[in-house]
Structure formats: C-alpha cells, structure tokens
Amino acid sequence: MNSNPYIIDNPGANDFRLNRETLIDPDILTAERDRVFDACWIYAGHDSEVAKPGDFVTRDVGGRPVILTRDGDDNVRLFLNTCRHRGAKVCRERDGNTKRFYCFYHGWSYGNDGALVAVPGDDAYPDSFDRSELGLQDVPRFEHYRGFWFASFNKDIVDLDTYLEGAKEYIDLVVDQSPDGDMEIVAGIQEYDIAANWKLLVENSFDDYHLHSTHSTWLEYMKDAGVNIKVPKGLLLPKKGIGLDLGNGHAVIDNYNFRGRPVATWISIYGEEAKPAVEAAKAELVERLGEERAERVANTNRNLFVFPNLMINDGSSVTVRAFWPEAADRMKVTAWALGPMGESAIMRKVRLDSFLTFYGPGGLATPDDVEALEQVQAGLTSTVKEVSWSVMTRGIAKDGEQLNSDELHLRTFWRRWNTLMTGEEAASETAEAAE
Amino acid sequence: MLDAWDLDGWLGLLCDDARYLIPPNDVPDGDPDTTLFIIADDIDRIHGRVKRLKSRDAHAEFPPSRTRRLITNVRILDQDATEVTVTANFSVHRFRRGGKGGEYVGKYIYRLRKTDDGFRIAERRAILDAEELGGLGAVSFIL
Numbered sequence: 001m002n003s004n005p006y007i008i009d010n011p012g013a014n015d016f017r018l019n020r021e022t023l024i025d026p027d028i029l030t031a032e033r034d035r036v037f038d039a040c041w042i043y044a045g046h047d048s049e050v051a052k053p054g055d056f057v058t059r060d061v062g063g064r065p066v067i068l069t070r071d072g073d074d075n076v077r078l079f080l081n082t083c084r085h086r087g088a089k090v091c092r093e094r095d096g097n098t099k100r101f102y103c104f105y106h107g108w109s110y111g112n113d114g115a116l117v118a119v120p121g122d123d124a125y126p127d128s129f130d131r132s133e134l135g136l137q138d139v140p141r142f143e144h145y146r147g148f149w150f151a152s153f154n155k156d157i158v159d160l161d162t163y164l165e166g167a168k169e170y171i172d173l174v175v176d177q178s179p180d181g182d183m184e185i186v187a188g189i190q191e192y193d194i195a196a197n198w199k200l201l202v203e204n205s206f207d208d209y210h211l212h213s214t215h216s217t218w219l220e221y222m223k224d225a226g227v228n229i230k231v232p233k234g235l236l237l238p239k240k241g242i243g244l245d246l247g248n249g250h251a252v253i254d255n256y257n258f259r260g261r262p263v264a265t266w267i268s269i270y271g272e273e274a275k276p277a278v279e280a281a282k283a284e285l286v287e288r289l290g291e292e293r294a295e296r297v298a299n300t301n302r303n304l305f306v307f308p309n310l311m312i313n314d315g316s317s318v319t320v321r322a323f324w325p326e327a328a329d330r331m332k333v334t335a336w337a338l339g340p341m342g343e344s345a346i347m348r349k350v351r352l353d354s355f356l357t358f359y360g361p362g363g364l365a366t367p368d369d370v371e372a373l374e375q376v377q378a379g380l381t382s383t384v385k386e387v388s389w390s391v392m393t394r395g396i397a398k399d400g401e402q403l404n405s406d407e408l409h410l411r412t413f414w415r416r417w418n419t420l421m422t423g424e425e426a427a428s429e430t431a432e433a434a435e
Numbered sequence: 436m437l438d439a440w441d442l443d444g445w446l447g448l449l450c451d452d453a454r455y456l457i458p459p460n461d462v463p464d465g466d467p468d469t470t471l472f473i474i475a476d477d478i479d480r481i482h483g484r485v486k487r488l489k490s491r492d493a494h495a496e497f498p499p500s501r502t503r504r505l506i507t508n509v510r511i512l513d514q515d516a517t518e519v520t521v522t523a524n525f526s527v528h529r530f531r532r533g534g535k536g537g538e539y540v541g542k543y544i545y546r547l548r549k550t551d552d553g554f555r556i557a558e559r560r561a562i563l564d565a566e567e568l569g570g571l572g573a574v575s576f577i578l
Contacts, residue, residue: 094461188459188471191567195535214494217487224483269479332569337471349468353475361568362457362474364487367495367575374534 004388007418009411011429014397016411017389020380023197028421029328036308036420037062038153041163043310043322044068044078044139047147048184048341054097054112058089059334060324061151066139067091067101068149071113076144078151079114079136090136101136110136146175147183166246170254170304174314176297177263178340179284185320186352190335192361194323196373198309198331201323202413204369205311206253206303208241208404209394214372218358218365226268227259241404243395245429249307249416251409257299262317262351263340264298269357270350277346305409307416312338317355329377335360396429437577438502442485445577449556450548453478456560457574463562473574488576495575501530502576512544518557521545525561527578537571539578540564 006028008017022028044061045068056069058081065081067090081089083103090101090110100117102109107120114136122129141152143160145168150160157163164171175183194201204210212219241255260267264282266275285294301315313319318338323331339351358365380387392414395406402408408429415426436445457474458465467475476484487493504527513520527539546558561578565571 186471187462187469188465189461189567190459190471190473191461191569192572193568193570194572216492217490220490221480221483221487224486225479345468352467352469352471356472356475357480360471360473361573362472362575364480364484367573368493370573371495371534371575378533 006421007414008389009415009418009427011396011427014393016392016396016407016414018392018414020384020388020390023199023377024328024381024384026328029325031421032325033063036417039157039420040154040308041141041143041150041152041157041160042308043306043320044142044149044151046183046185046320046336046338047076047144047149048182049095050076051184052097054099055095056091056098056101056112057095058091058093060332061139062153063324064139064153065089066151067136069112071111072099073113075113076142076149077112077114078139078142078149080139082137083108084116084134084136114138146171146181163248164306165248165250166244167248167250167252167304167306170246170252170302171312173297173300173302174304174312174318174338176289176293177285177318178343179288180341182341183318183338184341186337186339186348188337190333190360192333192370193326194331194333194370194373195329196331196377197328198323198325199413199417200373200376201331201333202305202309202311203410204373205313205321206243206251206305206404206409207407208253208255209407210369210372211405214368215358215365217368221357221364222259222269243402243404243406243409245408245412249413250305251412252302252304253404253409255301255404257301257315259301259316260354261298261301261315262347262354270354274346274350277344278350281343281347305413307413313359316358317351319355319359329381438504440488440499442488442577446482446485449478449481450550451478453481453556454558455481455484455577456558457578458560458562460563460565460567473568484577493575495534495573498532500534500536500576503528506543517549519547519549519554521547529576535570535572539571539574 004019006019006022042062049057050068050070053070053072053074056067058067067079067081069077071077081091083090085106085108088103088105090103099112100109109118111117116131116134139151140155145160145164241253243253245251264278266278282298285298304312309323311321319335320338321335323333325331337355356363360366392407392410395402395408419426455476458472462470488496491497504525507524509523512522523543525541525543530536541563544560547554548557
C-alpha cells in the first residue's frame with residue numbers, strides 16, 4: 001500500500017481525483033473486507049426466493065457461505081453454512097425444500113430453524129455438551145425492507161431502515177409496481193465473473209456518461225426495431241436525467257423514461273399482442289396510486305445503488321445485481337430479474353425479453369460493459385506507476401442539480417468508501433456549492 | 436460457418452421465425468417465457484445481434500474472438516413430417532487478443548424444419564454444462 005491518500009477531494013477547487021491503487025492493491029481489498037463489507041448491511045436475498053416454509057437457497061453473502069431459508073414458523077432465516085462440529089457445509093445444494101440440514105461428515109443434523117436435532121453417538125459427550133448452544137450460527141444482524149433481506153456482520157450497526165436513508169424512497173418506487181406490494185425473483189440466475197475490481201462495477205452500473213460510446217450498437221438495435229429514442233416532453237417528471245446523493249453512500253440516477261418499460265410504456269419490440277396488457281398495467285397504477293405517483297413509478301428509469309454492492313436497475317426491466325470481490329482484480333456478479341408477483345404471462349414474457357435486450361452476459365450491452373471494465377483494469381494495473389490518478393470531476397463545478405451523465409453519484413460512493421476506510425469526514429459538495 | 440464469422444451465411448440457414456436460446460446455467464431445461472435466460476432471441480433480435488457483431492462497436496467482440504467448435508454425438512431425438520429434433524455435444528474454444536477466452540462445453544438441441552430448400556433451423560438451443568458462467572464471463576459471440 002502506498003502512502004498517498006485514496007482520494008483527493010476538494011470540491012471548492014473543483015478537484016476530485018482517485019488514486020488508482022485503490023483498484024489494484026490486494027492490501028486495500030483486505031482492509032475493505034473489514035472496514036467496508038463487515039461494517040455495512042449487505043444484500044442477502046429476496047423474500048420470494050424462500051416463499052414456503054422449508055424453502056432454502058445457498059449462496060455467499062459478505063464472503064461467507066450462507067443458507068437463506070424459511071423455517072417452520074414462517075420466519076426467514078440466514079445461517080452460516082457450516083457445521084458446528086467440524087465446519088463442513090451442511091447444505092451443498094443450490095436450492096430446495098427441507099426440514100433438515102445434514103452434515104454428511106459425522107452425521108450431525110439441524111432443523112430449518114437452525115436447532116441441532118441429531119448427534120450420532122451423543123452418549124460419548126460429557127454432561128456439559130449442550131445441544132441448545134450448538135445450533136446453526138445466525139448472522140449477527142438480519143433485517144428486511146419491503147422483501148429485500150440484508151445481513152450485517154457488524155452487530156452494532158444501525159437498523160436497516162436507518163441505514164438505507166434516501167434509498168428507501170427508490171425501493172418503494174420499484175415495489176409500488178406490484179398491485180399487492182409483492183415482488184418476486186424470477187427463476188434463472190445469471191452468475192458471471194468480471195476480471196476487474198468490484199468498485200468499477202459500482203461506477204459502471206449507474207454511469208450514464210458511457211451510454212453512447214459503449215452501447216452504440218444497442219441504441220442502433222433499438223432504433224432499427226422502431227423504438228423512438230428521442231426524449232419526449234414530461235409534465236410531472238424531471239425533464240432530464242439527474243444524479244442524486246441519497247445519504248450513507250447510496251446514490252441514484254433518475255431519468256425520464258423514453259425507451260419503453262414493461263410497466264407501463266409499450267414499445268414496438270414488445271409486440272402488438274402485448275399492448276393491451278402493458279396499457280392495463282399502467283391503468284392499474286393510475287387507479288391505485290393516482291396519476292402523479294403512477295407516472296413517477298411507470299415513466300422514470302432509476303438505477304439505484306445501495307452501498308456497498310447492490311444495484312437495483314428499474315428501467316427496461318427490473319434487474320437486481322449484487323457483486324463480490326474474489327480478488328483485487330476479480331469479482332463475481334449475480335443478477336436476477338424481479339417482477340410483480342402474479343403478473344400475467346404476457347407481461348412476464350415482455351419483462352424477461354426486455355431484460356435480455358440490454359442486460360446479462362448474452363445481452364446486447366452488458367458484455368461491452370464487462371469488456372470496458374476489464375480493459376480499465378488491465379490499463380490501470382500495468383501503468384499505475386506512471387499514471388497514478390483518475391479524474392472524476394464531471395459536474396463538480398455546477399450549482400445545484402447534477403445530471404445522470406455527471407459524476408456526483410460516483411463521487412458519493414467514493415466519499416463514503418473513503419470515510420469507512422480512513423475514518424476521515426467526507427467533503428460536502430453541496431455545501432461547497434452553496435457558499 | 437460461425438467459426439469463420441460468416442454470420443450472413445449462417446442467417447441464411449435460419450427459418451423466418453427462428454429462435455436462438457441459451458438457458459441459464461441453473462435452469463437448463465427452462466422456458467424463456469417464465470425463466471430469465473442468458474439469450475432468448477427471436478428472429479429480429481438474431482438479425483440485430485448479427486448486425487451488432489459485424490460492427491466495430493461490438494466492443495466485447497472487437498477484435499472478434501477466434502473460435503473453434505468440436506461437435507460430437509450427433510443424434511436424432513424426434514421427427515415428424517415437418518421437423519426433426521437433433522442433439523449434439525459441443526466444445527467451443529474461444530481465444531481473444533488481450534481479452535477473455537475459455538472453453539464452452541454443452542449440448543445443442545436443434546429443431547430443423549424441412550423446406551423446399553432443404554433443412555432450415557427453426558430453433559437452436561445451446562445448453563451449457565457449467566454450474567455457472569463464472570470465468571467465461573459472457574456469451575458475446577454466437578455460441
């Protein structure tokens with residue numbers, strides 16, 4: 001680790017620079033695991049993934065193998081997937097439904113409430129052996145907001161509601177699409193690696209500056225498919241895309257929609273047969289939420305970043321994407337599609353089709369993002385001695401509102417990250433602008 | 436044909452309503468109407484995909500990957516008066532200058548339709564054996 005600061009943040013002088021070592025140095029990653037990931041709330045899964053008692057999924061959360069399950073009393077639980085005897089994983093399947101988690105090594109088994117229920121040959125243990133103390137280990141903190149479950153390995157962290165701050169309003173906009181307020185994760189998980197530092201995907205996931213250069217072939221496809229990609233006039237909504245700091249490191253880009261949304265703006269590529277269903281979905285929103293709120297839900301695209309590693313992109317479809325560093329120059333990405341529970345077959349089809357047009361490892365856009373991030377990583381790594389800093393000042397000289405193509409939201413992330421890593425107070429851009 | 440990047444030639448083998456599908460690794464027998472796939476193209480998006488791949492701006496495939504596909508165990512699964520369903524194992528090796536390569540292993544399931552010009556592809560489903568896409572990263576070329 002070098003002794004230079006991670007960021008140079010001086011909004012008064014319109015200066016914001018990023019030390020490229022933060023994207024390369026393995027020692028910085030080691031510190032991040034402790035000071036960032038173990039200090040925050042980390043997305044663990046969605047309520048709908050364990051819809052029935054006994055349902056479970058296994059995955060890694062915060063670098064630990066976990067079991068997300070619903071116990072017999074209908075409580076969603078998150079256990080560390082490790083036997084209390086010798087440590088082997090007690091569940092090796094991706095998902096399923098069970099009453100028991102069984103360690104095949106010595107045969108200890110646990111209920112889906114975590115309780116240790118069977119120990120072969122337990123007469124050999126002394127009287128002090130207490131099964132009630134040897135259940136599957138819960139994560140220290142586990143809370144949800146509107147069906148999105150988060151874990152924290154920091155037992156003293158503020159409650160999730162407080163932590164999420166301004167991000168809650170944007171989660172509400174996603175969940176309000178559903179007539180009964182229930183969203184669900186659709187079957188089919190996209191899991192892929194990117195040979196780049198995880199923080200580059202934070203930036204990329206809501207960086208609208210790169211759209212035209214990186215994704216020209218996608219824009220071309222949309223135009224060829226007869227989609228009007230010009231910006232229309234908005235009455236109730238921001239006329240242009242903006243970037244916002246939502247507090248606690250969370251941030252968003254918030255755009256007027258002009259390229260179609262399954263909820264609820266029909267475009268030609270959805271097919272004529274889908275038009276009545278899309279229009280009906282919109283009518284339901286207006287009926288339930290009133291015209292203004294319905295417009296807000298239906299006709300804005302929002303890429304929401306929940307610090308430190310969750311993106312919820314509500315645009316051409318709803319994408320939930322979490323990512324985790326495997327090394328300083330490699331991350332694992334998991335992406336899910338989210339939709340209203342109980343939506344019609346045709347709407348679900350349109351939603352998934354719309355997702356794939358842009359997103360995912362076979363989409364017409366995401367592979368180019370992956371390529372960009374890997375090229376960035378390769379470029380940085382070999383030249384950091386000569387080129388040590390990246391400039392991140394788009395929009396910094398503006399008073400007030402910043403665009404989605406500016407970089408306020410990227411600086412928001414980096415400021416929070418730097419505060420957690422160093423303990424230094426973050427500079428306030430808005431305060432500087434007001435002076 | 437695909438290994439030679441003769442994409443227009445490949446398009447000529449497709450029916451007008453052809454589909455090109457890659458199911459997600461965790462639901463290899465899924466239905467694209469209810470499951471999030473990796474690729475679920477109708478004929479319009481296949482054309483869009485080919486147009487994109489021929490552009491210098493398809494960054495994930497520029498310069499284009501070199502690929503070599505080894506095909507074995509070709510078997511007819513089913514046939515009727517109009518269509519034949521065929522399966523084959525594949526191992527597709529991908530090489531890239533300055534980028535990600537890898538080995539894509541799995542099986543194809545083709546639905547081939549009998550036409551006056553011989554067989555044409557009505558559906559091409561490429562099912563990957565890997566538990567997750569993982570280090571392969573993306574399927575940015577035509578698998």
